[in-house]
Amino acid sequence: MDGDTNGYRWIGTRTIRPDGVDKVTGRAAFGADFSLPGMLVGKILRSPHAHARIRGINTKKAEVLAGVKAVVTSADFPEILPAEATKGSSPPNYRHLSQNLMAREKVLYDGHAVAAVAATNAAIATEALSLIEVEYEVLPHVTGVLEAMAEDAPILHDDLFTGGVDPKPGKPSNVAKRVEFAIGDTDAGFESADLIVERHYDTEGIHQGYIEPHAVVASMAADGQANIWCSSQGHFMVRQYCAGLLNMNIGDIKVTPAEIGGGFGGKTTVYLEPVALLLSKKSGLPIKMVMTRDEVFRGTGPTSGSYMTIKVGAKQDGTITAAEADLRFFAGAFPGAPVHLGCMCGFTPYDIENVKAVGYDVVTNRPKAISYRAPGAPIAAFGIESAIDELAKKLNIDPLALREKNAAKQGTRTAYGPTLGVVGFEETLEAAKNHPQMSEPLGANQGRGIASGYWFNVGGESSASVSVNEDGTITVTSGAPDIGGSRASLCIMAAEIFGINIDQVRAVIGDTTATAFNRHTGGSRVTFALGAVVIEAAEDCILQLRECAAKTWDIDIDAVEWENGEARPAGDNAGKFEPLTLPEIAEKTPMTGGPISAKKSSNVQGPGPAFGTHICDVEVDCETGHVKILRYTAIQDAGRAIHPGYVEGQMQGGVVQGIGWALNEEYIYGEDGKLQNPGFLDYRIPVASDLPMIDTVIVEIPNPTHPFGVRGVGEIPIIPPMAAVANAIENAVGLRLTSLPMSPPKVLAALDNGD
């Protein structure tokens, strides 16, 4: 695939990323690497209880401790009333966001922020926290999704009534909403099935696991103007949320993005920034706040855990006649589990006439859930792809063949509404069928599993500017943080459009004053959407370059063409002029109308939905339940791989997160509702020795709505792995495991009980 660059000069090549040298030398500045003179250290006091009413907070002793310059509690934040919870088209419920930022009447999870201090050093700040007296009235708590839905469950919010049900309930509930997506008639569909499989599945809470804890340096002056340096997935989001939470003007806040040490969705909200701003205003000094790893686990993330029921029916020949999913996701302390996305994506790889997916968003006494890489879809896929596998085995049809028989393609109607355009699912299945891993021999207690996945990818508000510098080099300024190599891709796209050498292009992520609004980095959108506006801006610049050449030659602009980085006459009739290179035109611009640049802003639509199919080989140690990954191949439709190295990297990274989710990662809560494993020792993400090389195959079915055919790639890879591993275990030892993680004690117990 690498040899064939489809006639492109840069698209599809493995250029060195422009921000790379700083990162391999330790020079790159991440969130915790900034400092300002006179900076204070900020720290947060967190609830030790899973659920409690706050009877009173006394901060006097902390305030008078030498070295303490400011103390804040929720009393210092504006109260956001239910009517104010929605602000324009900004995504969050600001009332919930505010209550999560700093608890008001109740603490709702072990780790919920209650107060914060700023002091001259970390030791004093820590001591100050211990001097804050909080009177708690401990309440019964609930951490499991089914328990939270039960009649007698402790209720987290007295003002939460289940949405999406008719008639509207009169009693508050932990069920925030019910959603349903359906087409056809599943009852009739199951009637006509020759075989039905139905099972329950459950998954635990999972953290995104980024290696960089949240960090911010913030400075707010007495007049309310503020500067923030932080790592996040969206500095415009940080600005917007801080303004909304603190009743500030958006224009009074400037956010400068630091390099970000991983996000995966977990840094698409704010935890520290508004607190740091208030501490800064109160103390009159800049504040630095960096979370400890313990705080990251107890106070941020995670994604939902679930209880699911999946039912699929098919004819003997493998035609799937009906499919149903009942997905119950816990959202943590405030509503917002991505259950609707799970409902929408889960069955989409298959062309099924009758589908019904029902979802429940349930609150529990855990940290507030936030996005994690294709939110909701990996969870649903664990159940659904396991069910498809079970169906295949019971029908005695090869799992790939069953998927091929029912594959979604262009024209397939999805259960959530849209009809699919040009997509590449069948191509991923074909590539899987022909992959060498499929013919690797399997020994005793070894097995192979297949699973697929779908994600819609998104577009969204994107703003960028492209400038031609005086020497003809190009600067691309955009406003969405680079979390996976997107600067490299933007440079490639710009270099391709201009027809110049890649080293003539630099991409920078500007602060919030440098471009117009950018939606945060997420939803696999940056290469697609920012790419689209950068291309537009580059094309506008080329128009201006052609105009300059036209002026210089005193001919009509239509007689000037642009090719390979230079302007040339469109034909002999235009005149015999020597081509003008980019640098040559750039240096003439004072005479030809001024500097050349273009700014584009757009709410980019038409992202290319994408599919992946994975092959996983495992070996099970039947005496200990240990599962070893022997081989793994991820196949994915990328539309067009702008930089194959970074596309492969996204695939491999997502696969390994999925393997961790499958085998060992989980939040472990005690009976007391406290988190028992808030660290990397006992929250077990995969280490290098756990894994083989991850083989990748990039399939390219170009997305017709993008100039280069790009589809988002970052999120698909985490969707299939859990089912791929489960299906491989089933193939190895004949056990269908339905509870994540499939950790050794659970695998061994299942083996011993012959489940």
Add this chain to the structure above:
Amino acid sequence: MNGMRYEAPSSVDEASALLAGASGKARVLAGGTDLLVQLRAGMVAPELVVDVKNIEEMTTYSVNDGAYTIGAAVPSAELHEDADLLGMWTGVIEAMDLVGSTQIQGRASLGGNLCNASPAADSVPAMIAASAICTVAGPNGRRDVPVEDICTGPGQTSLANGEIVVTIKLPKQASRTGDAYLRFIPRTEMDIAVVGAGVCLTLDEGGTCTDARVSLGAVAPTALLVKECADALIGTKVDEAAMANLDAAARAAASPIDDKRGTVEFRTKVSGVLARRAAAIALERAGS
């Protein structure tokens, strides 16, 4: 923690006097891979930290007539790089080598692993199986203590105020002796042992086991020296029947808890599995 004092004495007597004389809590700093974690987590707030790494007898090791005397603070990586030591006491050195990552290995020590007294410490079952003896120095002089008598409970040792483990002695090995240590962890590295099993056995010329010691870790408040496991091996050729008895004896001796790392059921079963597997490796090493 404000006002924590750091001292780096150059002799055992000095270190002992500092520890005994501290007005508040005092802790020994060897590799720091347990102490610094505990300091950071606020689990301990000592007034005094005594760094023993300037004390020569604690940071060097030697062999004399086949018996190794190992300074308690020698970094594990150093021990693992000694081919002779690794070849002789493969179980002990491999056990210590399992503790943490490469980075941890550059600092962690046998003495630190022992005195931290985690029920799941990896080196301890291997040292117990190897009949290791500690030399303990304190205000009242020195005494020798078998390794199995050091830990008295999770985080608790039998050391008196001011006492330090100075060296750990691995005895001269009888011929046809082999040792092995295995642990179960969910990943392949970086985890605390869910179960650990150390086996040391000696064979006669005919291949019959004449001596054995089996120690289990992470299945009781301290590592266990299990006589019944040894009895299952001694006098046998360590055949299938002996292994089955070993398995049963290990499971009977284990008294684990349910926690975030494993269940009672799981730990009990895997005790037997690991005892068998470690015995098989020790057997092979004894024979060769």
Add this chain to the structure above:
Amino acid sequence: MAKNHVTTTINGEPVEFLCETQQTLLDVLRDELQLTGSKEGCASGDCGACSVMVDDRVVCSCLVMGVEAEGKSIETIEGMADGDQLHPLQQKFLENAALQCGICTPGFLVAAKALLEKNPDPTETEVRYWLAGNLCRCTGYDKIIRSVLEVAEEAKGA
């Protein structure tokens, strides 16, 4: 309590600093000496992002006390390149896209350099076990491991 005065060598240069007893070497590097290339990912020795060399051993600087630096020779990521000449590992990581967000990269480079200096021809398994104490959440490790093996291979040919 008066601060501790420490004299040490960092990346070949003599350095003096003051630190509290409770400050780790990582705290000192980042907060006192502005060497922010070593990162704090966990402060408990579980992630390796703070890896540095102390007297030729790769260690987690979050588990070394600042005062212990006395008389030692410390090497950090900042000393890995030679002026504007990148170390072969640094160059290879760039060529192979072996970093995405880059937060774990300094730790991996320091640890990988230590490996190749001790074992110039490691197997894939040896590389993976040596680097097991360095967590990466972005790459799935594949391109990192390949990069280390390629540098070893190329050094053999050289």
